[in-house]
Amino acid sequence: MENNRIRRVVIAGGGTAGWIAACALTHQFRDLLDITLVESEQIGTVGVGESTIPTIRTFHRLLQIDEREFLSSVAGSFKLSISFENWKRPGDHYFHPFGTTGMNTWSCDFHQFWLESLRRGMKSELGDYCLETVASRVQRFAIFDPAGASTQEWSMRWVQSPTSLERADVSYAYHFDAALYAAFLRRKCEGRGLTRVEGKIREVRQDPENGYIRALVMEDGQVVEGDLFIDCTGFRGLLIEQTLKTGYEDWNNWLPCNRAVAMQIESVEPPVPYTRAIAHEAGWRWHIALQHRVGCGWVFSSAHMSDDEAAAKLAAANNNAPVVREPWIVPFRTGRRLKVWNKNVVSLGLASSFIEPLESTSIHLTLSAVTRLVQMFPFAGIDDANVDRYNDVSRDELEHVRNFIxxxxxxxxxxxxxxxxxxxMKLPDDLAQRIQLFRDTAYAWQGEDELFRLDSWTHVMLGQGVVPREHHPLTRGLGDTDMARLFEAVRQPINRMVAAMPSHEDFLKRYCPADPSVWNLRRAPAQTGA
Structure with a gap:
């Protein structure tokens, strides 16, 4: 057992995935492991990961990352929701918010009462009963400070009351510059015992008996030995695929887009607290406003549009705004490795899988995978049962996210x-069942280990045009007066809170203004994180 003990961990590749892994492992295991990260500044990274979901805040708290320091360092902005435009048909629009909607009972969810109100002729939108949606509409933002730091000028304290139903939290995530994020995480790792090796990998050495990877040989001849290797080499999967031949399951039959044109432009208006996802004839485009620039891109199917046409349409869609970084092509293949952990290699980020960025899950999936690795770390040696469980959970998580996209x-x-x-298209069976059940009864759910909440499924299915044939019969037992009183009890506190919020732009300026050095990078060629 002692001979098999994991002592040396080697992370192959930097970027967002590599430095997330380095930060988590050095924070948790700095006295138990020797951790080395190998990367080359000559190798670029994909550079389109600039939007997140709220789980990143939990990860940051675990790593004791100060929010204001982080946001200032990465020119970050806040994100309350995703604005889906033209998805049902051109001209249609809805928000997928991060927060909860209304107030559920143990037997009947709020959206069921809302559907009953529509049947009775009461006019409203489901988003009227979600704080994050209402704030997104008017581009306002503020946060509740759980530490009670009253000196923060724009922080707000909201007390939950049984009568007013006032909320005491806001569910939010971040937009940020991925290159700056990787650099920020790298600084956090410094001084924690991490060894960084600069250079390109020339050779991967394997054990001739069991195929385990034993060392990476650098171009300068340096040999980096390890017991466990983490593959963060992006789409090429240098260790997990090129060396171990793990195999890949392609999801192009469900997710038709396979290319993107990405670019960065100067800001011409205040940053909004949501990601814009705008459908077009051959896919969709993103628009992500940071403090110092805007990240935008055109996701498309090469079977329906050429690279040149996509690049031209992206420029036109952004009114040919001043360019910070010229457009670049990102080819991709949606799917997953057949095993994200194979032998003594754990793959992370793009090396493990790729589900297009529509719901901003790429960074979350890396955070989730790293958290799972920390929880299941094989100190005593690699065990098949442990590896199988890791792979099973990873597969289920990826398929759940895939189905939601x-x-x-x-x-x-x-x-x-x-x-x-x-x-x-023919859908995966479990997704087809979810849609049919919602169409028949308006019933939605979140499984125990699933990422997307009931509210997420509800807002997207309704926003995409699913009209339930029936809804819960218990809602008919509430009289018109009581139902109107219920809706007002939810809506009025939300409207008061949003009215008291500053604009998103003002909050950023006072809470976490971007470091001045960031603004000088707007027209400099930037290496960006995966």
């Missing part, structure tokens, strides 16, 4: 070839 494509009423194909 498919949902957006399949539920559409657009008339272009790509969208007709998506509408007619």
């Amino acid at each position: 498919i949902l957006h494509y399949h539920l559409n009423q657009r008339d272009e070839p790509l969208w007709r194909e998506c509408r007619e």
Whole structure:
């Protein structure tokens, strides 16, 4: 057992995935492991990961990362929701918010009462009863400070009351510059015992008996030995695929887009507290406003649009705004490795899987995988049962996220070839069941280990045009007066809180203004994180 003990961990590749792994492992295991990260500044990274979901805040708290320091260092902005535009059909719009909607009972969810109110002729939108949606509409933002730091000028204290139903929290995530984030995490690792090796990997040495990887040989001849290797080499999967031949499951039959044109432009208006996802004839485009610039991109299917046409349409969609970084092409293949942990290699980030960035899950999946590795770390040696469990949980997580992304494509009423194909595609069985059950009864759920909440499924299915045939019969027992009183009890506190919030732009300026050095990078060529 002692001979098999894991003492040396080697992380192959930097970028967001590599430095997330380095930060987590050095924070948890600095006295138990020798950790080395190998990367080359000559090798670029994909550079489009600039939008997150609220789980990143929990991860940061575990690593004792100060929010204001972090946001200032990465030119970050806040994110309350995703704005889906033109997805059902051109001209339609809805928000997928991070917060809860209304107030559920143990027997009946709030959206069921809302559907009953529509049946009775009461006019409202489901988003009226979600703080994050209402704040997104008017581009306002503030946070509740659980530590009670009253000196923070724009922080707000809201007390939950049984009568007013006032909320005491805001569910939010971040937008940030991925290159600056990787650099920020790298600084956090310094002084924690991490060894960084600069250079390109020339050779991967394997044990001739069991195929385990034993060392990485650098171009300068340096040999980096390890017991456990973490592959963060991006799409190429240098260790997990090129060396171990793990295999890949392709999901292009469900997720048709396979390319993106990305670019960075100067800001011409205040940053909004949400990600914009705007459907077009051959896919969709993103628009992510940071403090110092805007990240934007055109996701498309190469079977329905050429690279040149995509680049031209992206520039036109942004009114040919001044360019911070010229457009670059990002080819990708949606799917997953057949094993994200194979032998003594654990793959992370793009080396393990890729689900397109529509719901901003790429960084979350890396955080989740690293957390799982910390919890299941094989100190005593690599055990098949441990590896199998890690792979099973990873597969289930990826398939759940995949199905939620498919949902957006399949539920559409657009008339272009790509969208007709998506509408007619054969769905994974469990996704087809979810849609049919919601269409029949308005029933939605979140499984025990699933990322996307009931509210997420509800807002997206309704936003994409699913009209339930029936809803819960218990809602009919509430009289008109009581139902109107219930809705007002939810809506009024939300409206008061949003009215008291500063604009998102003002909050950023006072709470976490970008470090002045960041602004000088706007026109400099930037290496960006995966």
